Amino acid sequence: MNSYIVSPSPHIRSGRTTRRIMLDVIIALCPALIASIVIFGWRALLVAAVCVGSCILIEYLCRLVMKKEQTIGDLSAVVTGLLLAMNLPASVPLWVAMIGCFFAIAVVKQLFGGIGQNFANPAIAARVLLLMSFSGYMTNFSTPQSYLGVDTVASATPLVQLANGGDVPTLLQMFLGVKASCAVGEVSAAALLLGGIYLVIRRVIKPITPLVFIATVFLLSGALGMDPVKQILSGGLMLGAIFMATDYTTSPSTNWGKVVFALGCGLITVLIRKYGSYPEGVSYAILLMNILTPQLDKLFVHKPLGGKKVEKHA
Amino acid sequence: MLKLNGLKLLHFKNSQDAQTVDIPLPKTVKIPMQQHMGAPCTPTVKVGDQVRVGQLIGDSDQPFSVPVHCSVSGTVTALEDYVTSGGLPAKRVVVETDGLQTPVECSPHTVTNQAELVEAARNAGLAGLGGAGFPTHIKLGYKDVDRLDTLVINAAECEPYITSDYREMMEYPDDIIEGIQAVMKCLNIGRAYIGIEDNKPAAIALLNQKAAGTSIRVEALRSIYPQGAEKVIIYNTTGRIVEEGELPADKGVVVMNVTTVANLSRYLRTGMPLTHKRVTVDGNFVEKPMNVRVPIGTSVEDLLNFAGIDRERVKKALMGGPMMGLAMENLDTPIIKNNNAIVLFDEAEAEAPHTTACIRCGRCIDVCPMNLMPANLEKAFDAGDKEELERLKVGLCINCGSCTYVCPAKRNLAQKHQLAKAMLRRKK
Numbered sequence: 001m002n003s004y005i006v007s008p009s010p011h012i013r014s015g016r017t018t019r020r021i022m023l024d025v026i027i028a029l030c031p032a033l034i035a036s037i038v039i040f041g042w043r044a045l046l047v048a049a050v051c052v053g054s055c056i057l058i059e060y061l062c063r064l065v066m067k068k069e070q071t072i073g074d075l076s077a078v079v080t081g082l083l084l085a086m087n088l089p090a091s092v093p094l095w096v097a098m099i100g101c102f103f104a105i106a107v108v109k110q111l112f113g114g115i116g117q118n119f120a121n122p123a124i125a126a127r128v129l130l131l132m133s134f135s136g137y138m139t140n141f142s143t144p145q146s147y148l149g150v151d152t153v154a155s156a157t158p159l160v161q162l163a164n165g166g167d168v169p170t171l172l173q174m175f176l177g178v179k180a181s182c183a184v185g186e187v188s189a190a191a192l193l194l195g196g197i198y199l200v201i202r203r204v205i206k207p208i209t210p211l212v213f214i215a216t217v218f219l220l221s222g223a224l225g226m227d228p229v230k231q232i233l234s235g236g237l238m239l240g241a242i243f244m245a246t247d248y249t250t251s252p253s254t255n256w257g258k259v260v261f262a263l264g265c266g267l268i269t270v271l272i273r274k275y276g277s278y279p280e281g282v283s284y285a286i287l288l289m290n291i292l293t294p295q296l297d298k299l300f301v302h303k304p305l306g307g308k309k310v311e312k313h314a
Numbered sequence: 315m316l317k318l319n320g321l322k323l324l325h326f327k328n329s330q331d332a333q334t335v336d337i338p339l340p341k342t343v344k345i346p347m348q349q350h351m352g353a354p355c356t357p358t359v360k361v362g363d364q365v366r367v368g369q370l371i372g373d374s375d376q377p378f379s380v381p382v383h384c385s386v387s388g389t390v391t392a393l394e395d396y397v398t399s400g401g402l403p404a405k406r407v408v409v410e411t412d413g414l415q416t417p418v419e420c421s422p423h424t425v426t427n428q429a430e431l432v433e434a435a436r437n438a439g440l441a442g443l444g445g446a447g448f449p450t451h452i453k454l455g456y457k458d459v460d461r462l463d464t465l466v467i468n469a470a471e472c473e474p475y476i477t478s479d480y481r482e483m484m485e486y487p488d489d490i491i492e493g494i495q496a497v498m499k500c501l502n503i504g505r506a507y508i509g510i511e512d513n514k515p516a517a518i519a520l521l522n523q524k525a526a527g528t529s530i531r532v533e534a535l536r537s538i539y540p541q542g543a544e545k546v547i548i549y550n551t552t553g554r555i556v557e558e559g560e561l562p563a564d565k566g567v568v569v570m571n572v573t574t575v576a577n578l579s580r581y582l583r584t585g586m587p588l589t590h591k592r593v594t595v596d597g598n599f600v601e602k603p604m605n606v607r608v609p610i611g612t613s614v615e616d617l618l619n620f621a622g623i624d625r626e627r628v629k630k631a632l633m634g635g636p637m638m639g640l641a642m643e644n645l646d647t648p649i650i651k652n653n654n655a656i657v658l659f660d661e662a663e664a665e666a667p668h669t670t671a672c673i674r675c676g677r678c679i680d681v682c683p684m685n686l687m688p689a690n691l692e693k694a695f696d697a698g699d700k701e702e703l704e705r706l707k708v709g710l711c712i713n714c715g716s717c718t719y720v721c722p723a724k725r726n727l728a729q730k731h732q733l734a735k736a737m738l739r740r741k742k
Contacts, residue, residue, distance in 0.1 A: 005630045006641040007666040008729040010715030011659065012323075012474070016722045018673055074670065116671040116723075253676035253689065302685045304707040305318070305545065306557040 018115070022075035024204045028195035029082050029243065035188035040090035044184045048085040050094050054101035055081030062110040076115050080104050083123035086185020086239055087283070088130070089140060096134050100126040120290040121247045124240075127283050175233055189238045196242035205246040208255060209262045213241040216266025224274050237269065240282035250290040257293075257300035264289045315553060318546055318683045320538035321716045323637075325513055326474045329596050329603035334481050336607050337620045339411050343386050343611030344394065345371065348404035349650035350441035351448050352378035357407050363390045368418040368586045371407050380441045380449045380651075384409060385589040385609035387416040399633055399640050399647060406648065409611070420585030428459050431500035438581035439588040439651070444468055444479070444542065444571035445634060447652040450578070453570070454501065456563040465497055465506040466551050466562075469521075469572035470535060470542030472511055473635025476655040478592045481605045482573045483510070483517040486580075487524045490572055493579030494530055501568065506530045507551040508572070513537040539637065540714040544569050546683050558710060573654075593649055595621040597628075597658030608649050614656055615645040629664035632657040637715045667724040678717035678727055684710045688717035688727040695734040708734045 036044040059077040063070050071077075084100050104122035112118045131138045175189050185192070199205045214232050222228035231237070245251060245265050252261050265285045272281025348354040355372030359365060365384045372382035384407075392408040425431045432455040440450035456462060467490070471479040483490065494506050508525070510518050512534040522532045533551050535541050545556050547569065554565045562569050570578075577588050591610055595617060596603035604621050614633075618625065632639035633647065636657055649656075678688035687706060694702035708731050717727040 003643060004628065004641065004645075005664045005666075006643050007630075008726055008732075009639060009641075009713070010637045010719050010728065011630065011632055011639065011641065011657075012636040012663065012719065013667055013724060014720050014722075016677075016720070017724070018670055018722045021673075021675070021722055071670075076673075114671060116673045248673050248675040253674055253679055253687070297690075301690075301706070302679065302682075302687050304558075304686050304710050305549075305684045306555045306560070307685075307707045307710055308558045 018074045018076070021204055022079050024199060024202045025079050025243070026075065026082060028198045028204075029079075029086065029185070031191035031194045032086065032185050032188060032239070033082070035191040036086075036090070036184045039187050040184065044085075044090045047088055047090060047092060047094070047097055047184055048082060051085035051088075051097050051101055052078050052081035054098045055084070055105050058102055058105040059110065062106055063114075066110070068114065071115055074115060077105060080109070080122045083121075083185075083243060084126050086243075087123060087127040087183050087236065089138065090184050091140055092137055096130060096137050099133075100130045103129050116249050118249055119293075120287055121244050121250045124244050124283050124286050124290070128287055131283070171229055171233065183236065183239075185239050186236050189233050192238040192242055196238075199242070199246075205242075206255070206258065209246045209251065209258050210241040212259050212262035213245055213265045213269075214238075216263050217269055220266060220270040221273070224270065226270075226274065231270070231273070235273075235280045236282040240269075240286055241265070244282075244286050245289070247290075250293055252293055252296040252300060254297070254300045254302060257296045260296055260300070261289050261293065264292065318538075318549060319681050319685065319716075320536075320540065320546075320683050321681055321719060322537075323472075323474055323539045323719075325537065326596070326598075327477050327480070327513065328475070328600075329594050329605055330477045330480055330514075332477070332481075332594075332603055332605045334485060334592050334605045334607050337609075337612060337617060339386065339413060339415065340609070340612050340616045342391070342408055342410050343609055344396075344406045344408050344613065344648045345382060345385065345611035346396070346398060346404055346406045346648060346650055347372045347382055348398050348402055349382060349447065349610070349652065350380040351446060352376065352380065352452075354402065354404040355379060355382050357393050357405055359384075359390050359407060361390050361392060364388075365390060365409055366416045366418045368420060368589055372405075378449060378452060380447075380451070381436065381439050381587075382407075383439050383587040383589055385611055386411040387414050388412040399642065406611075417586065422585055423582050425496060425500050425582060428455065428500050431497065434582060435578060437587060438578060440574055440577060440581075441651050442571055443574045443577065443591070443652055443654065445638065445652050445654065446544075450570070450574055453563070453568060454497065456561070456568070458563075459501055461566050462501050462503055462563060462568055463505065463566045464552055464568070465494060465501075465503050466548055466567055466569045467494060467506065467508040467572050467575055468542055468544070468547050468569055469508055469510045469514075469517070470547055471514070472537070472539045472542040473637050473639075473655070475596045475603075475657050476594050476635050478594045478605055478654040479572050480514055480517055481592060482576050483514075483521060486576050487520050489576040489579045489583075490521070491524050491528070491530065492583075493575035493577075495528070496579060496582055497568070497570070497575065498529070503568070504529060508532045509535050509541070509547045509551045511535050511537040511541050539716065540683055540712070543683060543712050543714055545712070558707070588651060591649060591651060591653060593617065593653055594655040595623070595658075596655070597660075598663045599624075599627055599660040600658060610651060611648045613645065614642065614647050614649065617649065617656060618645060618658075623658060627660040628658050629661045630659040632659070636663075637719070638713065666726075669725050670723045672723055672725060675722060677720040677722065681716045681720050683714060683716065684712060686711060686731075688731065691734060692725065692727055692730045695730050695737070698737075700738055703734050703738060708738070711735070 104126035268285035353376035
């Protein structure tokens with residue numbers, strides 16, 4: 001007698017897979033990557049290629065050594081590599097970038113169990129590590145080569161200039177990214193927003209996290225007497241709010257949890273920018289809130305429909 | 315009003331315009347003694363007995379059970395042991411048909427109060443025909459009858475592919491209205507809603523027309539799965555939330571499937587109990603989707619032969635819809651009362667996908683109609699944490715499968731919840 005496949009219901013599944021989600025993030029990062037190549041030249045692409053390649057290789061080797069199922073096919077290592085590249089200056093020595101990749105993939109991601117298990121966003125953690133270990137390389141923003149025939153500035157990030165009261169690019173320039181010195185992926189707010197809109201339309205991320213994060217920075221910096229528009233357009237805020245604070249694994253899973261998470265990110269960012277000794281605080285803010293995520297998840301649980309309170313066990 | 319979470323599914327209602335056709339009488343039928351939630355019946359016939367259509371062939375002295383009637387006329391050739399699709403051991407009565415379909419003598423019933431209605435529902439052999447198979451007479455026999463004020467007719471039919479309730483509405487709208495009126499009269503219920511998903515505009519229009527001038531309201535519900543889940547349809551028609559451990563009746567609501575209520579009115583009109591069932595036959599490769607009326611106990615094999623299904627292509631055969639249906643191991647399985655579809659998949663849909671690690675995306679949490687947190691439940695189950703499972707209310711899971719459906723890592727979340735419930739039951 002013919003025998004048929006038996007499996008538990010449901011017997012149909014949505015077409016969305018982890019791989020497709022990661023692919024969407026990669027697509028969403030493309031405008032920012034293209035913008036950075038236009039501004040910084042092929043060196044930006046080289047950094048990105050080295051980071052992506054290193055992350056894939058390191059993940060492959062980690063899984064091989066640990067005798068675990070191979071996971072490079074889910075493209076999450078590509079996303080981590082791209083995000084890390086976005087967080088590095090175009091002039092970064094490639095070996096520094098590779099150390100970052102190793103830390104992100106081997107230490108932060110694989111040692112904690114691989115995709116879905118990491119306590120912090122691997123790219124953020126790697127950026128913070130590199131910032132502390134190689135602060136010279138990490139803050140040496142090379143002169144962007146002008147491919148558009150426009151003057152470019154050769155100095156630290158607009159945030160540093162803001163802090164020093166120096167000459168800063170105009171708002172439009174900051175938005176479009178024609179003239180800026182910063183990490184590869186932070187160059188164009190417009191390109192990052194474009195990617196963010198794509199992710200929202202594809203329902204990969206919920207707009208709530210970036211909106212609350214950016215709004216908090218806007219309002220709080222305004223209240224503290226800073227220029228709120230410049231604050232949201234400069235530094236790693238757009239990149240962090242759209243691509244890093246929305247990381248599934250390291251942010252709360254409920255909507256209210258996400259709101260508090262994003263509020264915290266915004267608050268810490270502004271406090272570091274205003275009072276801290278570093279000009280930029282986005283990475284630290286996200287990293288700190290990553291660490292608080294399990295607590296936020298415990299705090300914001302759903303109330304089941306018609307569920308009654310369970311009596312506390314002594 | 316709070317909007318419950320749910321899923322937008324592709325509907326695949328390919329069989330919606332397929333008029334119900336009768337299957338030629340099969341040579342034998344195997345009628346299970348367990349076609350309902352509750353105690354199985356004991357056969358009341360012996361091998362060699364001559365039986366008629368509508369004759370009682372199985373009954374139980376347990377109140378929580380539903381009698382079984384013969385769907386054909388012929389000779390009892392065996393009383394077999396078998397295991398139900400739900401895994402319970404029971405008997406089944408094998409009848410060789412004589413081709414005459416001689417009915418038992420029966421006469422119309424008039425019901426005027428709850429006791430008469432309950433007796434009629436039991437004698438009609440009715441169990442919830444939407445799929446759960448809850449004994450109808452138990453539902454209608456709710457002790458505190460004064461509390462009941464609303465009847466909800468579940469005609470959502472939210473599962474993809476299935477159109478058997480839709481065909482009931484299109485072909486027997488008067489039976490539905492009369493059945494509703496009988497229940498309302500006997501239980502002294504003032505108001506009734508027929509909840510239909512808005513992907514069935516023809517049924518909504520037809521029933522609206524039939525219900526004109528009555529206190530029956532047709533509610534067009536959003537086509538969001540699982541609209542037809544009992545607690546969901548109660549909330550979306552009446553705004554009432556059935557709480558943990560409560561029956562719908564505790565909130566004043568009686569819920570009946572639309573085909574059940576139509577069969578009730580047919581019983582009252584003719585005295586003939588439930589013997590046949592309409593079953594949708596469809597699937598991802600089925601060229602000619604059908605709605606077939608079959609004698610209960612007809613094997614799936616006979617049904618597929620009649621429907622002209624290319625057996626070689628079938629890789630998975632479901633009793634019910636793709637979201638909550640049961641995968642059958644073989645086609646010898648008989649059709650029972652609460653079957654409403656046989657859905658067939660070829661290799662394009664049959665294989666369960668490869669499971670990968672949870673990425674904590676939260677889609678399962680966003681989609682759960684009961685507002686549970688499936689990802690957290692899965693973790694608690696894997697850790698064997700019974701206290702956490704209770705705190706997160708795994709018992710409220712209705713196994714609608716929405717969480718598993720949306721999971722990008724293709725994790726079997728709904729299955730884990732059922733295993734978790736079993737684990738909690740073992741503790742007690």
